[in-house]
Amino acid sequence: MSKGRINLVHLYPREMSIYGDLGNTRCLASRLRWHGYEAVVHSHHPGEDLLPDAHLLVGGGGQDSGQARVEDDLAHNAGVLKDLAADGAPMLMICGMYQLFGNAFVTVEGRRLPGLGILDVTTQGNAKRMIGPVVLETAYGDVVGYENHSGSTVLGAGQQPFGRVRSGLGNNGTDGTEGAVTGAVFGSYLHGPILPANPVFADALIALAVRRATGRDFEPADVDDSVADEARLRQVRRLAG
Amino acid sequence: MLRTTVAVAAGKAARAASRLRGGGSALPGLVVERVDPRFLAHALSGLPRGIVVVTGTNGKTTTTKMLVAILRQHGLRVFSNPTGSNFTRGVISSMLGEIPLNGRLDADMAVLELDEAHALRFTEHVKPTHSLLLNVARDQLDRFAEIDATAQLLARLSEQTTRGVVLNIDDSFISRGRDRIADGVEVRYFGVDPSIADRLPELQEADVRFDDDFTAPKPGAGDGLLKPRDERSFEVLFGEDDTVGPVELRQRGLAAMINATAATTTARMLLREDFREAATVEALRTVQPPFGRGEVIDADGQPLELVLVKNPAGFTVALSTYGTTPVTSMVAINDNYADGRDVSWLYDVSFESLRERGVAMTTGVRAYDMALRLRYDDVAVDVIEPDLAQALDRFLTEHRDEPKRIFCTYTAMMTLRRDLAARYGLANFGEDTP
Numbered sequence: 226m227s228k229g230r231i232n233l234v235h236l237y238p239r240e241m242s243i244y245g246d247l248g249n250t251r252c253l254a255s256r257l258r259w260h261g262y263e264a265v266v267h268s269h270h271p272g273e274d275l276l277p278d279a280h281l282l283v284g285g286g287g288q289d290s291g292q293a294r295v296e297d298d299l300a301h302n303a304g305v306l307k308d309l310a311a312d313g314a315p316m317l318m319i320c321g322m323y324q325l326f327g328n329a330f331v332t333v334e335g336r337r338l339p340g341l342g343i344l345d346v347t348t349q350g351n352a353k354r355m356i357g358p359v360v361l362e363t364a365y366g367d368v369v370g371y372e373n374h375s376g377s378t379v380l381g382a383g384q385q386p387f388g389r390v391r392s393g394l395g396n397n398g399t400d401g402t403e404g405a406v407t408g409a410v411f412g413s414y415l416h417g418p419i420l421p422a423n424p425v426f427a428d429a430l431i432a433l434a435v436r437r438a439t440g441r442d443f444e445p446a447d448v449d450d451s452v453a454d455e456a457r458l459r460q461v462r463r464l465a466g
Numbered sequence: 467m468l469r470t471t472v473a474v475a476a477g478k479a480a481r482a483a484s485r486l487r488g489g490g491s492a493l494p495g496l497v498v499e500r501v502d503p504r505f506l507a508h509a510l511s512g513l514p515r516g517i518v519v520v521t522g523t524n525g526k527t528t529t530t531k532m533l534v535a536i537l538r539q540h541g542l543r544v545f546s547n548p549t550g551s552n553f554t555r556g557v558i559s560s561m562l563g564e565i566p567l568n569g570r571l572d573a574d575m576a577v578l579e580l581d582e583a584h585a586l587r588f589t590e591h592v593k594p595t596h597s598l599l600l601n602v603a604r605d606q607l608d609r610f611a612e613i614d615a616t617a618q619l620l621a622r623l624s625e626q627t628t629r630g631v632v633l634n635i636d637d638s639f640i641s642r643g644r645d646r647i648a649d650g651v652e653v654r655y656f657g658v659d660p661s662i663a664d665r666l667p668e669l670q671e672a673d674v675r676f677d678d679d680f681t682a683p684k685p686g687a688g689d690g691l692l693k694p695r696d697e698r699s700f701e702v703l704f705g706e707d708d709t710v711g712p713v714e715l716r717q718r719g720l721a722a723m724i725n726a727t728a729a730t731t732t733a734r735m736l737l738r739e740d741f742r743e744a745a746t747v748e749a750l751r752t753v754q755p756p757f758g759r760g761e762v763i764d765a766d767g768q769p770l771e772l773v774l775v776k777n778p779a780g781f782t783v784a785l786s787t788y789g790t791t792p793v794t795s796m797v798a799i800n801d802n803y804a805d806g807r808d809v810s811w812l813y814d815v816s817f818e819s820l821r822e823r824g825v826a827m828t829t830g831v832r833a834y835d836m837a838l839r840l841r842y843d844d845v846a847v848d849v850i851e852p853d854l855a856q857a858l859d860r861f862l863t864e865h866r867d868e869p870k871r872i873f874c875t876y877t878a879m880m881t882l883r884r885d886l887a888a889r890y891g892l893a894n895f896g897e898d899t900p
Binding site: 242243244245246247248251252255288289357358371373416417418421422452453455456459 | 613614807808809810811812813814832834835837838839841842850852
């Protein structure tokens with residue numbers, strides 16, 4: 226007996242999932258199933274209308290060419306996405322999609338490309354990439370992942386970061402912040418993908434989605450996360466001592 | 467000249483020292499590069515039949531070995547860099563064994579396998595006469611950042627090539643580069659016959675860069691197309707009435723057949739009227755797989771297959787190639803620089819084909835991450851042992867009487883191969899000559 230059906234939307238899986246970010250969707254779908262829920266995964270491609278009753282939205286990183294391919298669609302669906310965000314729909318946007326959820330991306334040449342403005346962050350393009358393994362301290366404990374971005378992101382006044390950098394570079398390599406959180410919308414640079422090795426964070430997103438879909442609190446099952454915990458702890462020990 | 471002589475002597479000494487240690491293959495090349503930066507250009511100047519560069523994401527080592535085998539079967543003296551040491555200093559290191567102190571290589575032709583980034587650096591010293599561009603796929607994005615960037619590197623390599631370029635007709639990351647090749651430089655293509663075009667998606671990356679205004683080139687009589695007859699044997703078709711094969715390789719799978727098609731097409735361009743079908747078939751039939759690329763080791767009377775996996779396309783091809791004969795398996799994942807430090811790519815591979823049988827062991831620095839990845843595809847893992855030596859020992863003893871297979875990243879393969887060499891008396895790295 227399913228405890229409820231959750232609509233999971235992956236934005237632009239073809240264009241914006243170059244670094245294994247589809248693994249986040251795979252992880253959420255599996256965990257929902259393990260917890261006794263039914264997960265329905267929808268792939269949203271450019272040119273399609275966004276599913277209005279999305280309970281959880283996920284997006285990933287892409288190449289510049291991939292970002293160019295999704296910009297029109299993102300503009301077309303901006304209203305729906307902003308309404309969903311304001312209404313408390315949980316979203317996890319990684320790397321390129323995190324940047325597109327911000328106020329703007331300013332290219333190396335100084336051109337300002339507007340974003341959705343759901344997160345109060347602004348990204349400046351850099352010639353140099355920030356690449357390497359990362360450990361964060363977050364509300365969900367230590368979170369591990371891998372960053373690979375050329376944009377340097379600055380938080381607006383009052384914008385909460387997703388975490389504090391224990392090892393790695395984070396938003397910009399200088400202020401110690403990583404990612405951003407507004408309501409139930411999470412932005413982060415972390416690939417890995419971020420969710421499989423950080424199941425506490427994955428289940429926090431699931432709890433938000435379950436409440437939205439069913440109106441009831443998340444009723445977790447007993448899931449064995451010992452392998453995920455060991456994978457994470459080993460990275461924390463290696464990188465942050 | 468004195469500088470070159472000193473460089474060769476210093477490099478030879480470093481090579482002898484590093485072979486005593488059983489160590490890496492690039493150090494002696496580094497020594498020479500420091501002493502004489504023009505060494506490479508000098509060594510390769512005056513090869514009468516030119517310098518061929520083989521590059522691309524997947525299949526470089528295998529294709530290079532096949533091409534060299536075909537050319538040698540035709541009686542040419544060919545210099546090549548063995549063992550996948552595909553940075554410029556690796557090329558120099560491999561020259562040191564056979565180069566005289568005057569620093570000029572004595573051969574008809576050089577066929578060099580080069581890493582995508584280093585292929586371009588190589589052209590700063592030496593212009594290749596011919597280049598073979600295999601494919602572009604997601605690989606080590608911590609080094610190359612983006613697929614598009616890799617495609618650009620290869621297009622620039624083809625611009626630098628002086629006589630002939632061979633391109634993958636089915637990989638638009640590669641074939642789009644045709645317009646950038648200089649006038650007067652011959653262009654040939656290799657690819658698959660339309661009868662198996664439906665199998666391409668399992669082999670290569672989707673190109674999402676442009677809208678679909680790109681039309682693929684039409685193959686002509688100089689272009690080789692792969693036509694498999696069954697799982698093991700195939701032909702390469704050139705136009706209407708010229709065929710090479712049928713031939714059966716010692717390596718399995720479609721990827722190896724495509725590599726053979728690329729090598730055959732390139733050899734046919736290089737040899738022109740000297741190209742002989744029978745010699746080509748003989749060379750392809752007998753060439754041994756390179757270390758770790760589908761190599762089969764006799765482990766206590768049972769076959770042990772060593773399969774290098776570096777990126778999603780490569781791992782996916784390996785799983786589909788070997789999926790038809792499931793055996794007891796181990797997966798070894800390291801995250802050193804040469805492996806790619808980001809292991810995210812494991813989530814772009816589907817491991818469902820391992821579900822029925824499960825995986826006996828995961829090992830390497832990221833053994834737990836690999837086990838976690840398999841868990842999300844409902845593939846059972848019996849043992850997680852990060853230490854490679856201990857894992858190999860357990861794998862070999864606990865499954866002594868069964869056929870076995872190890873999927874491994876590059877540095878994990880190097881370590882495992884060394885242990886296996888010691889255990890079963892195999893040739894060591896650096897001693898594999900194409």
